[in-house]
Amino acid sequence: MKRIAWLLAILFSLAPATAIAGVAQPNEDPQIEARMKALTEQLRCLVCQNETLADSQAPLAEDLRTQIREQMKAGRSDQEIIAFLTQRYGNFVRYRPPLIPKTYLLWFGPFVLLPVCIVVLYRYLGRRKKLIQDKPLTAGERKQAEDLLRG
Amino acid sequence: MRPLVLAIPLALFIALVAFLLIGLQRDPHEVPSPLINRPAPAFQLPQLQEQAKTFTAQEMRGKVWLLNVWATWCVACRDEHPLLIEYAKSGAVPIYGLNYKDDRAAALQLLKEEGNPYVLNAFDADGRVAIDYGVYGAPESYLIDRDGIIRFKWIGPITPDVWQGKILPLASRLNK
Numbered sequence: 459m460k461r462i463a464w465l466l467a468i469l470f471s472l473a474p475a476t477a478i479a480g481v482a483q484p485n486e487d488p489q490i491e492a493r494m495k496a497l498t499e500q501l502r503c504l505v506c507q508n509e510t511l512a513d514s515q516a517p518l519a520e521d522l523r524t525q526i527r528e529q530m531k532a533g534r535s536d537q538e539i540i541a542f543l544t545q546r547y548g549n550f551v552r553y554r555p556p557l558i559p560k561t562y563l564l565w566f567g568p569f570v571l572l573p574v575c576i577v578v579l580y581r582y583l584g585r586r587k588k589l590i591q592d593k594p595l596t597a598g599e600r601k602q603a604e605d606l607l608r609g
Numbered sequence: 610m611r612p613l614v615l616a617i618p619l620a621l622f623i624a625l626v627a628f629l630l631i632g633l634q635r636d637p638h639e640v641p642s643p644l645i646n647r648p649a650p651a652f653q654l655p656q657l658q659e660q661a662k663t664f665t666a667q668e669m670r671g672k673v674w675l676l677n678v679w680a681t682w683c684v685a686c687r688d689e690h691p692l693l694i695e696y697a698k699s700g701a702v703p704i705y706g707l708n709y710k711d712d713r714a715a716a717l718q719l720l721k722e723e724g725n726p727y728v729l730n731a732f733d734a735d736g737r738v739a740i741d742y743g744v745y746g747a748p749e750s751y752l753i754d755r756d757g758i759i760r761f762k763w764i765g766p767i768t769p770d771v772w773q774g775k776i777l778p779l780a781s782r783l784n785k
Contacts, residue, residue: 504640504745517710518745521736546743548643 490530497536498523501543502551510553642743642762649676649753650741657708657716657730664705664731666757673783675704675776676751677727677767678739680711681719683747689766690723696772697726702752702780706730709739709747752776754783 495512503514503522511519511526522543529539543551555561595603644650653665666676677693679686697704706727708716713732720727733739742751752761761779763771 507637518736518740521740525737525740545643546740547745548640548743550640 486527487531490527493530493536494523494527497539498526500553501540502553504547504551511551638746639764640745642759644743644751644759645762647759649751649757649759650738652731652738652741654707654731654733654738657706657713657720657732660713660732664729666753669705669753670757671755673702673752673754673780675702675780676707676742676753677704678707678709678742678744678747678749680709680747681715682711683709685766686748687719689748690719690726692767692769692772693726694724696767701777703728707738707742708732709744710734710736750776752779752783 498512499510501511503509503511503516503519505516505518506514509516509519511522525542526539529542534542540552549556549558555564557565649666651666653663656662656664677689679689681687693704696702704726706729708730710733716730716732720730731738736744739747742749746764748766750763750767751759754760760783761775763776767776
């Protein structure tokens, strides 16, 4: 029990350190920071690919955040900023892939697969149903069952 | 009918294994650059050696050249450095450097101590030009043709295989 208490104490002492990482600059315009957060959460950091641009501590991510902030202050729209990034790094920077011919399978595949699976399942279950045959119990079987039920 | 149905899971399994095998051969860290066959982004930067002078990508029109993004803090770039010196000696493709978010003194020191494969170096202090080129892991190298179009990009140190097998043949074709 004491050990668990210790572990918990260590765990909670670590929490503030991780919470500080990646926070918005305090002196910045809160409206821009809110837009920054929403946008950079949809973008991938190319250095550590499973992190968003919002979370990443990589120097490149910091530079990109600085540029995005500048562009927002200059009045550029989110679309323009995403275009700025995809021109340089490709669609891979977007966590939400765009709808282009190359991604049709990705976007529509599940909707094609679902009805196919439903049809297959339906037919399979139909075939199994035919195998089930209801036979009435014989007098002997009925008596046996009643005995069992009575214990 | 029966054996055919039974073969379906096997076929699916083989297809899955095929996809996984292809996946194993690929490096997910190598993101294909959208800049291939596009004009190299224009820039004007101070030179590393002579601060007062500038270097622009535009002045390289008419030449096939290699732009190598490097920094002294980048370990892989240091591995690449002696190779670049070898490649530069061959004189096949002029190598220009983009010194990326580096300390000027440290960069000059390295070139002095370990040799200088670069015709010239541009000094990209805040890394903005590198971002325009889609750099995300130095060293990165771009082969740019006479019309200023990027024809090839290599991420990571240029190994002798890449130099011999990819860059040299492409450069000689572009020089024709």
